[in-house]
Amino acid sequence: MGSSLCSVSYLAVLAIIVLASNIGVQAKRTIRIHKLEKVAQDTTYLRSRLRIAESEINELKIDGSLDLIHSLNNDWTVVFKVLRSPDGDANFEKVLTLEIQLCDFMKSYYKDIFYERIKDYSNAPHPSKCPLPKEHYVLQDYPLNVKVLKKLMSPGFYRIKYTLKNEETKILSYVLEMELEED
Template structure:
């Protein structure tokens, strides 16, 4: 997530892309072991996330983010994925994206991949809105399709971490642990 709305929605979308504990078509399944909000600096923003199974391979995602401060390109998003062959084995980092400014993300990834779908289910800000003034953002029953992800991940255990930072301080962090089974 980039801006708190985008920052939150990007973190939300990122985490949700990796979550679906049900069958993946005929052969693959994703099983979520843990989804937690690790850090939330309530003086800056507060978030709540709800996920429900809608149909096979599609989740209904709802949540809200109360942003108490203005978010600009000094706020960044950091995303990592680690993988292990076994649950108790050491995780190896397989993706570590460099910090991306919220405004930069809003004008690129958010605009290209998220906004058109999110705007139907939320009061998500327009991609040209940056800096983002304080606001209460809501997402209601967004249908997240995870079929493609199930085809892309190889079997193993994954740890996904998404962070929203300001001045190198983590303001919001979500972490998910899951398993892809063949």
């Protein structure tokens, strides 16, 4: 299920761009990933692994795999939340929430934003492929250029939560915590 694997990283990018609040001449900025944690995984449905590493100053490398044990259809929902705090305290404010059925996600955000960017680095399913078939999906050495994100994002701390669920049963959930510092 490449869409779930990809949406962890790519929906994060989309959400951060939506957060843009001050574009213009700015000081040097640094993105620091503090934590990428898988907080839920139901291995009766899937097994996943995701890794993000800085490879160059403005580039992150994303690797991951997803073993989809059962096909998934539009009964499954992608939930994506972005929260922000100016100083990283416990008072994170909700900036963006997206909740969409899986096949609808494939036909829209995945098709329009992600697929063309990742297809050369993965065996990600075509956007028209839903229900998603059982498969071993891999994303390898995807270079995510964060230079534009550094210009668009407001300095602060971000908590990005991704969940794949069926009704209220979570089968996959990740949390990404990152910071944008202005030097």
